[in-house]
Amino acid sequence: MLPHVYRITKYDPADRDQHGHYIGAEAETSDHGPVEAAYLMAVAAFAEDTGVGQLAIREPEISGFAHFGPEPTVDGHGLAGLFPHDLAGFHDGAQVPIEIGLELVRAMLRDNGAWCRLEVEGRFSLHVGWDQYLYVGSSRPCDAALARTRTLALFPERLDASPYDFVLDQQHVQRPADADFWARLRWVVSSYRATFLEETYVRNASR
Numbered sequence: 001m002l003p004h005v006y007r008i009t010k011y012d013p014a015d016r017d018q019h020g021h022y023i024g025a026e027a028e029t030s031d032h033g034p035v036e037a038a039y040l041m042a043v044a045a046f047a048e049d050t051g052v053g054q055l056a057i058r059e060p061e062i063s064g065f066a067h068f069g070p071e072p073t074v075d076g077h078g079l080a081g082l083f084p085h086d087l088a089g090f091h092d093g094a095q096v097p098i099e100i101g102l103e104l105v106r107a108m109l110r111d112n113g114a115w116c117r118l119e120v121e122g123r124f125s126l127h128v129g130w131d132q133y134l135y136v137g138s139s140r141p142c143d144a145a146l147a148r149t150r151t152l153a154l155f156p157e158r159l160d161a162s163p164y165d166f167v168l169d170q171q172h173v174q175r176p177a178d179a180d181f182w183a184r185l186r187w188v189v190s191s192y193r194a195t196f197l198e199e200t201y202v203r204n205a206s207r
């Protein structure tokens with residue numbers, strides 16, 4: 001868990017009720033304009049302050065048959081132009097430059113149908129929750145990024161942890177397709193003559 005975690009939103013804390021629920025006039029969707037751009041500039045500031053330029057995609061998802069977001073999905077899940085049409089490159093562990101990471105954040109803010117976490121293990125983490133709530137974690141205090149975020153008319157709030165932090169199900173084994181995996185698969189095939197391998201490379205997509 002990173003020591004410095006912030007919730008960044010366009011929602012003024014002064015406009016919250018006694019339960020912490022926002023009751024102001026800001027919409028729960030992206031404006032696709034200056035406020036969205038402010039979110040992206042804030043993310044860039046935190047990445048720069050932490051000293052990261054490459055991000056790893058973690059737990060990628062695309063919309064399935066049911067979509068519950070406030071905005072309609074778009075063709076390509078907001079990934080068109082970022083990855084090939086077959087989503088090659090959009091998988092758990094894929095490395096992307098910060099510029100692509102910012103475009104992924106844009107797609108998530110617009111609820112286009114794609115979602116993922118972006119991180120540098122032990123140094124930086126980033127993900128978007130519901131209703132334009134952005135969560136950033138860093139190994140550093142990021143005072144300059146906090147100041148920049150405030151000048152962008154956004155509100156960074158310190159948290160102990162994101163409510164969306166990834167917790168691996170103890171019954172689920174998440175492992176890479178490394179040399180040991182393929183050795184075990186060869187053993188299964190040689191023992192049973194045939195086997196069925198299904199890869200879920202993105203949640204809601206398999207091959």
